[in-house]
Amino acid sequence: MQQTKQRGAMSWVGNVAVIFGKDLRAELRTKEALHASLSFALVILLLFSFAFDPSAEQTHDIAGGLLWIVYAFAGTLILNRSFVRELPNDCLDGLIAAPIPAWTLFLGKSLANFVLVLAVELISLPIFGIFYNVRWAQQGWALLLVLALTTWGLTVVGTMFSALTVNLRIRELMLPILIYPIMIPALLGAMEVTGPLIAGKPLEGDLLTWVRLLVGFDIIFTSLSVALVSTKQKG
Amino acid sequence: MSDVAVDCSGVWKFYGDFPALRDISLKVPPGRCLALIGRNGAGKTTLLRILAGFSKATRGRVSIFGNQPRETDARRRIGFLGHGISIYDELSALENLTLFARMYGLAEPKKAALEWLELTGLTRVRDGLVREFSRGMRQRLAVARAFLHNPSVLLLDEPFTALDDRAIGVLQALLQAALREGRTIVMSTHQLREALELATDVALVERGGVAYQGPRTPEMLADPGWLYARYGES
Numbered sequence: 001m002q003q004t005k006q007r008g009a010m011s012w013v014g015n016v017a018v019i020f021g022k023d024l025r026a027e028l029r030t031k032e033a034l035h036a037s038l039s040f041a042l043v044i045l046l047l048f049s050f051a052f053d054p055s056a057e058q059t060h061d062i063a064g065g066l067l068w069i070v071y072a073f074a075g076t077l078i079l080n081r082s083f084v085r086e087l088p089n090d091c092l093d094g095l096i097a098a099p100i101p102a103w104t105l106f107l108g109k110s111l112a113n114f115v116l117v118l119a120v121e122l123i124s125l126p127i128f129g130i131f132y133n134v135r136w137a138q139q140g141w142a143l144l145l146v147l148a149l150t151t152w153g154l155t156v157v158g159t160m161f162s163a164l165t166v167n168l169r170i171r172e173l174m175l176p177i178l179i180y181p182i183m184i185p186a187l188l189g190a191m192e193v194t195g196p197l198i199a200g201k202p203l204e205g206d207l208l209t210w211v212r213l214l215v216g217f218d219i220i221f222t223s224l225s226v227a228l229v230s231t232k233q234k235g
Numbered sequence: 236m237s238d239v240a241v242d243c244s245g246v247w248k249f250y251g252d253f254p255a256l257r258d259i260s261l262k263v264p265p266g267r268c269l270a271l272i273g274r275n276g277a278g279k280t281t282l283l284r285i286l287a288g289f290s291k292a293t294r295g296r297v298s299i300f301g302n303q304p305r306e307t308d309a310r311r312r313i314g315f316l317g318h319g320i321s322i323y324d325e326l327s328a329l330e331n332l333t334l335f336a337r338m339y340g341l342a343e344p345k346k347a348a349l350e351w352l353e354l355t356g357l358t359r360v361r362d363g364l365v366r367e368f369s370r371g372m373r374q375r376l377a378v379a380r381a382f383l384h385n386p387s388v389l390l391l392d393e394p395f396t397a398l399d400d401r402a403i404g405v406l407q408a409l410l411q412a413a414l415r416e417g418r419t420i421v422m423s424t425h426q427l428r429e430a431l432e433l434a435t436d437v438a439l440v441e442r443g444g445v446a447y448q449g450p451r452t453p454e455m456l457a458d459p460g461w462l463y464a465r466y467g468e469s
Contacts, residue, residue, distance in 0.1 A: 011340065018337045026325040029364070090319020093289055094380070097321075098338040099310040 015100045019108025026085060027116060033081040034116060041074035041124040049131040063134055064195030068187055070124070072154065075117045076176050079158030082109050083166035092166075103226045106159060110225075113155040121147055134198050142203040143194065149214040150190040153221060157182050160225045182221075189213040239300075240265040240388055240419035241286060246295030248281055248443075255281045257443040259295070263419055263436070265387070268410070270430040270451070271423040272462060273440035279423035280318065282440065283392045286421065287315040299388055311339070314386030316394050320377035324366035328357050328376050331365060332383060339384035351379035356405065370397040378406055382413075389413060391422035395429055403429060427459035439466050 027033055048066055052059040086092040095105055125147075129136045136143060161178045165171040180187075189210040196207060203211065241263040248256040256278045263269045271279045284290040285297055288304030302309040315321075322331050329348055336344035352358045355375040365373060374397045381389065389410075395403050403426075410420060410433055424430040431437070431451055439447040439462055447466040454461045 015338070018334060022323070022326070022334050025330070026323055029325040088324060089322055090317060091321050091323055093287075093315070093317060093319060094321030094335065095338075096289060097287060097310060097313065097315050098335070099307045099340070100338050101307075 012101065012104050015104035016108040016111065019095075019105050020111045023082070023085070023109055023112035024115060027081075027112070033078045034120065037074045037077040037117075037120045038123060040077055041070050041120055042127060044070045044073065045124060045128055045131055052132075054131060054133040059132060060134060060199060061195060063128075063132055063198050064193070065191045066132075067125075067128055067194055067198075068150070068191050070128075071117075071121050071151075072180065072183065072187060073176070074120055074124070075151070075154050076158060076179065078116045078120065079113055079155065079162050079179075080172055080175050082113055082159055082162045084162075084171070087166065102229045102232065106163070106225060106229045110152075110155050110159040113159050114152055117155055118147065118151050121151060135200065136198045138200040139197040139202065143197045145203075146190055146193050146197065146211065146214065149211065149218060150186055153186040153214065153217045154179075154183060156218070156221050156225050160221075160228070163229075186214055186217045189217070238264065239298075240267070241269075241421055242296075242298045242301075243282075243286065244296050246282070246285060246292045246297060248278075248285060248290070249293045255443050256285070256292070259440075259443075259445055261438060261445070261448065263421060265419050266414065266417040267435045268414055268420040268422070268433055269436045269438060270434035271421065271438050271440055272427065272430070273423075277440040278443040279440050280392055281443075283315075283390050283421065283423055284317070287313055287317075287390050289315075289317075311384070312387045314381040314384065314389045316377055316381040316389075316391045318392055320373055320380075322365050322373060322376055322380060325364065327362045327364055328352060328368075329361040331376065332379055335380050335383055341384060347383060351383050354382075354405075354409070355379045356402075371399055371402055374398055375402055375405075378409070382409060387418050389418060389420045389422070391420065391424075393424055394422055395424060395426045407433060431455050431459055437462065439463070441468055 083092070086095060125136060128134070157179050158175070161175055165174045165178070168174055193207050193210045197203065201207070239262050241261065244260045246256055246259040247254060259282060261269070271282065273279050281290065285292050286299070286304060288310065297304055299309040299312055304313065326334065329352065332348035332351055333344045336347045341347045352361050355378055357372065357375055357379070360368065360372065365376065368376070378394065381391070394406060398406060407429060413420060422430060434451045437447070437449065437451050437455060438445050447462060
């Protein structure tokens with residue numbers, strides 16, 4: 001009994017790893033989504049730096065908000081590609097036909113998206129620091145935790161809706177329209193924490209409450225997405 | 236275990252108001268090869284996609300060895316080759332087959348992938364990216380992907396498309412071997428001669444319905460157009 005359970009756990013970990021590896025490898029070969037997302041993030045950061053005076057105190061106050069607006073928009077470019085990648089050659093049929101639970105496919109894709117979106121965020125963060133004259137690394141680890149938590153929420157919700165909109169002709173437009181309203185609590189929390197962290201304040205007091213909100217958001221939306229995908233497969 | 240490999244009874248499929256399939260009932264016992272023959276738009280692909288579990292019948296029942304096509308047991312048994320080859324252009328031939336071998340839980344994925352690359356004559360280009368392959372090479376790789384996990388039911392939609400004479404010979408040999416091993420094949424094709432040489436049974440699909448269903452006869456083999464002339468609409 002114990003052995004069967006272990007084999008079952010190994011099997012779903014293996015399935016997630018296979019899909020994760022496949023998506024990451026395919027993206028790193030073409031770099032289509034990565035290049036588009038990174039270029040977009042850098043251009044928006046540059047344009048914002050013209051609009052706001054980097055030395056002004058007010059700019060530092062809204063730095064967290066600016067950063068997450070850029071990350072949210074740049075992230076959807078990667079999320080959009082997640083299932084679009086399966087359309088040429090009807091690759092989605094190959095995945096649907098395989099005897100793996102749909103939720104392992106979903107988690108594998110979410111993880112790959114998480115790594116790609118996080119990579120774009122980490123590359124653009126130092127550039128943000130230069131453009132806006134902020135010393136973002138003072139609370140580096142705490143900032144990394146907030147980036148990871150918010151990015152997981154964004155990728156879980158984004159991957160779910162990327163699957164739902166993949167067959168729509170206007171999917172590039174539909175994805176942001178669908179995910180941003182759902183992302184409001186997580187983005188709000190991320191903006192509230194990121195600003196003070198960039199200003200060098202430690203992660204304590206009220207800021208921890210926002211971090212708890214991010215953890216709760218991630219748990220709720222990961223569970224909901226996994227349940228929805230499993231139900232859809234059975235149906 | 237059910238003694239019918241592929242069972243489809245009273246299947247209807249509507250796209251809006253248009254009936255793509257009309258009350259189709261077919262039973263294919265294990266070890267038989269059913270050739271689905273019909274003009275373009277007759278409903279062969281729709282039927283195969285329903286059998287493979289990609290699409291749902293509007294009405295009627297479909298089972299693969301007693302299981303619904305979407306159940307894990309049925310998916311393990313099915314090898315599907317459709318119009319889209321379900322192969323990733325950004326991966327190499329070996330990476331593609333290893334990926335599918337892993338998803339089907341094969342014990343030695345890479346070994347299985349290498350064996351099928353050998354069988355389909357693609358060993359030489361195993362590390363080449365699929366986007367650089369010719370259409371025939373892609374089709375051969377798709378055949379390897381469909382056979383890779385030793386499925387007991389092969390659902391093949393136009394499997395001979397884009398293959399040259401030699402590759403058609405290789406595929407026919409693979410299908411004959413599959414039949415000898417007791418696997419079940421349902422295939423749609425316009426290459427009547429190749430299909431009829433292999434088929435044990437034939438179904439003529441016309442306008443979403445079955446116009447003829449029965450064993451392949453010597454007349455069909457002698458004249459592939461005979462079935463259309465005898466049972467088809469003029």
